[in-house]
Structures are given as structure tokens and as C-alpha cells.
Amino acid sequence: MSPPPSSRAIHRLLPVLLGGLLLAAWWAAWLAGMFPTGTVPAPDEVGRAFVGEVRSGRLGEDIVASLYRVGFGYVGASLTAIPLGLVLGRSAAVRATLLPWINFFRTLSPIAWIPFAIIWFGIGDPPAIFIIFLATFFQLVLATAAAAAAVPKVYYRVAEDLGLRGDEILFEVTLPAILPQLLTALRVAIGVAWMVVVAAEMIAVRSGLGFLIIDARNGLRMDLVVVGMITIGAIGVALDVLFARMAQARSVRWGVER
Amino acid sequence: MSAPVAIAASLREVGFAYGAVKVLAGLDFDVRKGELLACVGPSGCGKSTLLAILGGHLAPTQGELERAGASRTIYQDGGLYPWLTVAENVALGVPRGTPAAERARKVEDWLTTSRLSEFRGYHPHQLSGGMRQRVELGRALVAETDLLLLDEPFSALDYQTRVRMRRELVTTLAARPRTVVLVTHDIEEAVQLADRVVVLGARPASVRRVLDLPPGRRPRGPADPGVAAAEETLLEELGLT
Numbered sequence: 001m002s003p004p005p006s007s008r009a010i011h012r013l014l015p016v017l018l019g020g021l022l023l024a025a026w027w028a029a030w031l032a033g034m035f036p037t038g039t040v041p042a043p044d045e046v047g048r049a050f051v052g053e054v055r056s057g058r059l060g061e062d063i064v065a066s067l068y069r070v071g072f073g074y075v076g077a078s079l080t081a082i083p084l085g086l087v088l089g090r091s092a093a094v095r096a097t098l099l100p101w102i103n104f105f106r107t108l109s110p111i112a113w114i115p116f117a118i119i120w121f122g123i124g125d126p127p128a129i130f131i132i133f134l135a136t137f138f139q140l141v142l143a144t145a146a147a148a149a150a151v152p153k154v155y156y157r158v159a160e161d162l163g164l165r166g167d168e169i170l171f172e173v174t175l176p177a178i179l180p181q182l183l184t185a186l187r188v189a190i191g192v193a194w195m196v197v198v199a200a201e202m203i204a205v206r207s208g209l210g211f212l213i214i215d216a217r218n219g220l221r222m223d224l225v226v227v228g229m230i231t232i233g234a235i236g237v238a239l240d241v242l243f244a245r246m247a248q249a250r251s252v253r254w255g256v257e258r
Numbered sequence: 259m260s261a262p263v264a265i266a267a268s269l270r271e272v273g274f275a276y277g278a279v280k281v282l283a284g285l286d287f288d289v290r291k292g293e294l295l296a297c298v299g300p301s302g303c304g305k306s307t308l309l310a311i312l313g314g315h316l317a318p319t320q321g322e323l324e325r326a327g328a329s330r331t332i333y334q335d336g337g338l339y340p341w342l343t344v345a346e347n348v349a350l351g352v353p354r355g356t357p358a359a360e361r362a363r364k365v366e367d368w369l370t371t372s373r374l375s376e377f378r379g380y381h382p383h384q385l386s387g388g389m390r391q392r393v394e395l396g397r398a399l400v401a402e403t404d405l406l407l408l409d410e411p412f413s414a415l416d417y418q419t420r421v422r423m424r425r426e427l428v429t430t431l432a433a434r435p436r437t438v439v440l441v442t443h444d445i446e447e448a449v450q451l452a453d454r455v456v457v458l459g460a461r462p463a464s465v466r467r468v469l470d471l472p473p474g475r476r477p478r479g480p481a482d483p484g485v486a487a488a489e490e491t492l493l494e495e496l497g498l499t
């Protein structure tokens with residue numbers, strides 16, 4: 001049973017109220033002189049910097065640049081990791097062969113690949129996309145493999161009885177069966193991809209929210225650093241809400257409800 | 259001289275092993291066309307493995323199985339696809355290539371017969387255990403399969419639902435006759451429903467006895483002729499007396 005509308009409105013209002021409280025606490029602490037000069041900007045400075053960045057069009061360009069890199073890295077990782085994860089999930093031999101190596105690479109921080117990314121891909125978008133790809137690829141392989149390996153055997157026996165073969169089993173049994181877990185994995189992965197964009201844009205690019213933060217830090221513009229941080233956080237929340245909405249789709253809701 | 263009995267499946271010295279673990283050994287019996295054959299045996303003796311072999315999901319590691327036509331299996335619980343609705347699950351059972359109108363008619367027929375019409379848009383987790391089994395039965399019966407394999411289909415249900423489902427199975431099979439192999443640990447269920455009961459021994463399971471049950475109404479009641487004696491015999495064969 002879904003909560004009544006009044007309860008839903010309160011649930012939506014509570015995070016906004018908390019945000020207002022945090023803002024008030026930040027402002028009060030700044031007015032009380034609790035932060036050494038130049039370390040934390042005042043909220044109104046951040047607000048003015050935000051308006052300036054929006055009016056100049058720079059913030060919009062940086063958002064588009066970061067979304068482009070995250071989009072390419074993330075979609076590329078999803079398109080390659082999910083099929084590989086399905087193979088791993090369905091074949092014990094492939095799993096035994098590849099799993100140790102996937103875990104090996106998964107535990108390496110994507111930042112460790114930065115020198116190789118620059119040597120292999122030069123400057124511009126490709127090295128940043130590569131870093132985002134690496135940050136999400138191995139996670140998605142593991143999550144897909146775990147979900148595919150956990151599909152009850154009885155589903156495949158039923159499929160055999162029903163005369164399903166090859167691709168039909170993949171598209172009518174395996175994929176629908178793992179969709180709820182897969183969507184959760186994709187939701188976690190988009191958060192990671194968005195988190196890594198700052199590190200990825202430290203290298204060889206001159207646009208994006210990560211670059212905005214690094215560039216502002218170099219110019220000691222802490223107000224712009226906070227503008228970049230708040231924008232990244234807000235887009236992260238928006239992406240998460242988008243994935244949460246997708247989890248309400250009829251084809252996956254069963255995974256949450258039952 | 260009596261007429262020859264038509265055979266739906268024939269097992270000749272069938273054995274099965276998972277690696278070094280022998281599960282079935284030397285099974286030798288026939289499944290007669292149109293009968294309801296129950297298989298009982300101790301827990302873990304390989305009853306479900308036998309059903310998987312009859313269903314073509316496992317190949318015997320010894321002996322031979324002869325079986326004509328297609329089969330459908332109904333599992334204890336969880337055989338329905340949870341991402342599909344009741345109507346979609348039943349529709350999946352209609353053979354591929356069936357025209358859409360015919361498919362819809364078959365699904366509709368079953369939903370009406372099984373009193374599930376108003377639940378057509380529900381998902382399996384929104385149904386009771388008995389309703390889920392009716393959907394499974396529908397998915398199996400909307401196809402003209404020869405052999406229906408039931409793997410402890412009612413064991414996850416409460417007593418009252420179980421009794422009701424046995425009656426529904428009998429009614430359904432009267433309207434849509436099939437050859438049925440029922441694997442159950444429930445002696446009462448086997449005696450109430452079956453034409454014959456195959457008693458399997460402990461693992462590696464072999465046939466201890468094939469018991470013919472008297473003809474008459476189904477499901478048999480406890481006071482029906484031969485029921486008490488049959489239950490007694492089965493309990494003895496299973497070493498439970």
C-alpha cells in the first residue's frame with residue numbers, strides 16, 4: 001500500500017528542510033568567524049559565483065562536457081560489461097578463469113590508470129572517458145555475473161519445456177530475471193561514474209565540472225569550488241532519482257515487491 | 259486376452275549419477291498412456307531426478323528411456339516467471355506459432371475455468387499458493403502435451419488448499435486428459451489420486467514395488483475400498499510401520 005498524499009508531501013519536504021538547516025548552520029558558522037579566512041566561502045559568495053557562472057554560460061558548458069564523458073564511459077562500460085557478466089554467470093569454467101582477474105583489476109583505483117590513459121589516448125575526452133569506463137566496467141561485470149548465476153535453475157527447465165531456445169532464453173528468461181538486480185547495479189555504477197568524473201577531468205581536459213573545481217582551486221576561488229561541488233551533487237541526486245523511477249517500472253517492480 | 263496397454267514412457271534399467279554419487283539405479287517400469295502414476299519414496303531418494311529424466315532435462319547415465327511427444331513439468335513452487343502477469347504466464351504455455359487470436363482464446367478459457375479472470379494482471383507474488391499452482395497448471399495444459407509431470411505440486415500449500423487442489427486436478431484432468439506422473443512424499447495424496455503407485459527405495463533408488471490401486475471415484479476418500487490397505491502397504495514398503 002502506498003503512503004497517503006500528505007505523508008508523501010512530508011517525505012518530500014523533509015530533505016528540503018534539512019538542506020535549509022545545513023545552509024543556515026553554514027551561514028551562522030561563517031558569520032561567527034569559525035572558518036579561517038579564505039578556507040570556506042560564505043553562502044552568498046557561492047550564490048553570486050553560481051549566478052555568474054550560469055550567466056556566462058560556462059557552468060552549462062561544463063555540465064554538458066561532464067555528462068558527455070560520463071555518458072560515453074558509462075554506456076560503453078554497460079554495453080561491454082553486461083554481456084561479459086552474463087557469460088560469466090552462466091559458465092562456471094569462464095567464471096573460474098576470469099573472476100580472479102576481474103577482482104584484480106576491480107580493486108585498482110581508476111586514478112592509478114591516469115598515466116596510461118594519457119600515454120594511450122593523449123589529451124581531450126578519450127582519457128577521461130577511459131577512466132570513467134574502468135571505474136564502472138568491473139563492478140558491472142561482477143554484479144551481472146552474480147545476478148545471472150543466481151537465476152533459479154527451474155526457470156531454465158520451464159523454458160526448455162516451453163520450447164524456448166538460445167536468444168529466446170536470453171531475452172525472455174535471463175534478462176528479465178536479472179533486471180531488478182541489474183538496475184540496482186547500474187544505479188550504483190552511475191553514482192561511481194559521476195564521482196570519478198572529477199578525477200578523470202584532472203587530466204588533459206579544459207572543460208567539465210571536475211576541471212571547474214581543479215581550475216578554481218588553482219585560482220584560490222573557493223566559491224567556484226563549492227559551485228562545482230554543489231552542481232555535481234545535485235546532478236548525482238537527479239540521476240539517482242531517474243534510476244529510482246526506472247525501478248518502479250512494471251517489468252522490474254516485482255523484484256522489489258515480492 | 260486383454261488389449262495391449264499403450265505406453266507413454268518406458269524406462270529400461272535407467273540409472274543416474276551426479277559424478278560419483280549414484281542417485282538412481284536400474285529403474286525398470288512403464289508409464290501407461292492416460293494413467294496417473296504416482297512415485298513415492300524416502301526424502302532425497304531421487305524422485306525429482308527421475309522426473310527431470312522423464313522431462314528430458316537430464317539424460318540417464320545408464321539404461322534407456324523411451325518417450326514420445328512433449329512434456330510439461332509443474333514444480334512445487336517458483337516455476338512461474340515473476341516478471342510476467344498471470345495472463346502472460348499462461349500465454350507463454352501456448353505453443354509458439356499459434357495465431358494470436360487462438361492464443362488469446364486458450365488463455366481466456368483457462369482463466370475462466372480456473373476462476374482467475376479477475377487476477378489476469380496480477381504477478382505471481384501477489385497470488386496465494388493455490389492460485390499460483392492453478393496458473394502453473396494452466397501454463398502446462400494450454401498446450402496439447404502428452405505427458406504432465408508434477409513435482410510435489412501441492413506440498414508447499416496448507417492442508418485445506420491442498421485438498422481443494424487435488425479435487426481441481428482431478429476435475430481438470432477429466433476435462434483435458436493427460437498422462438500424468440506425480441512425484442510426492444505424501445502417501446495419502448498418492449493413494450487419493452493415482453491409478454498406480456511406484457515405490458522407490460533409498461538412494462540409489464530402485465523400484466521396490468508397483469502397486470495397482472482399485473478403480474473408482476477420484477480423489478478417493480479414506481473410506482473408499484482399498485484405500486486403507488493401499489496406505490498400509492505403502493507405509494510398510496517405506497519402512498514406516
